[in-house]
Structure formats: structure tokens, C-alpha cells
Amino acid sequence: MAKRKRKRNPNLIKAKHSYTLAEIAELYKIHPRTAQSWHRTGLNAIDETTRPYLFIGAEIRRFLKEKAQNRKHPLKEGEFFCVKCQEPRRSLNNKLTIEITNKRLGKTYRQAFIRGICEICKQPLRLFSSDRKVQELARAGLIIKEHRTLLIGNGDSSLNTDL
Numbered sequence: 414m415a416k417r418k419r420k421r422n423p424n425l426i427k428a429k430h431s432y433t434l435a436e437i438a439e440l441y442k443i444h445p446r447t448a449q450s451w452h453r454t455g456l457n458a459i460d461e462t463t464r465p466y467l468f469i470g471a472e473i474r475r476f477l478k479e480k481a482q483n484r485k486h487p488l489k490e491g492e493f494f495c496v497k498c499q500e501p502r503r504s505l506n507n508k509l510t511i512e513i514t515n516k517r518l519g520k521t522y523r524q525a526f527i528r529g530i531c532e533i534c535k536q537p538l539r540l541f542s543s544d545r546k547v548q549e550l551a552r553a554g555l556i557i558k559e560h561r562t563l564l565i566g567n568g569d570s571s572l573n574t575d576l
């Protein structure tokens with residue numbers, strides 16, 4: 414893997430201040446698109462319905478810490494990072510669920526969470542994902558029980574398989 418190693422100081426920002434994506438980009442000297450991708454991949458805005466999006470410092474720190482952990486422990490297909498084990502873990506098979514939210518990732522995809530239970534320590538696990546990724550996992554035979562409550566439209570029956 415030709416991934417460059419980058420270090421970001423999570424303490425660059427103040428926990429109780431709120432920041433726009435432009436300010437985050439400036440602070441961390443990253444491209445505004447990178448800041449946007451942080452938002453898409455798990456950095457939660459204070460209010461997802463209000464623009465410009467604002468991000469509280471503590472949340473930015475949490476996100477960067479998690480990101481750093483994920484880099485240290487690259488996850489394989491079907492793995493979660495378990496905060497208790499501090500290792501990539503698989504979920505107990507019958508505990509895997511997906512939850513597709515109404516939040517859009519770009520134009521085409523929706524944000525999804527994959528939830529599981531650590532097969533070693535029983536810690537609840539959660540992974541940010543997208544509805545597209547979930548379909549890929551389903552095709553690979555990996556998933557899962559779907560929460561349909563949050564799903565609107567699109568009755569893709571390939572996701573109904575209950576393993």
C-alpha cells in the first residue's frame with residue numbers, strides 16, 4: 414500500500430468552539446475537499462440541516478482520533494475496529510445489522526452504519542459505510558440483517574438475505 418503517513422494534531426482546535434469546513438481546512442492545512450470528505454465519512458456536524466455546517470471542536474478531535482486508529486489498524490473486509498480490544502475484530506455473525514440512513518453521501522449514495530458485536534469481548538461495534546458498500550458486502554455473502562425503518566424508496570431485495 415502506497416499510503417503516506419500523515420500526522421494531525423487533534424489538539425489544534427478548541428473543544429468547545431465550532432468550526433466551518435473552510436476553517437477546518439485552514440487549520441489542518443488540508444484541501445477543502447478533504448474536509449468535506451471528513452464530513453462524509455463520519456465527522457458529524459452540530460446540525461446536519463443547517464448550512465454552513467458547523468463542527469464542534471470535540472467532535473473533530475474524536476473523528477481524527479478514530480481516523481488515526483483506523484490507519485494504525487487497517488480493516489479487512491468485514492472487520493470492525495473494536496475500541497475495547499484495540500484490534501480489528503469480526504462481529505458475531507448473527508449480530509450483524511445494517512442501518513441505512515437518509516443522509517446523502519455525495520449525489521448517489523446514502524450513509525449507512527454497520528453494527529455488530531465483537532466476537533471476542535462482546536463490545537458493540539459500529540462502522541460508517543454507504544448503501545453501496547453494504548450491497549457489495551451482501552454480494553460477498555457477508556451481511557446481514559437490515560433495519561428497514563430508516564430506508565426510503567429503493568426496495569433492493571438483494572439485501573433481504575438473512576444469514
Ligand SMILES: [Zn+2]
Binds near residue numbers: 531532535
Ligand atoms: Zn473486542
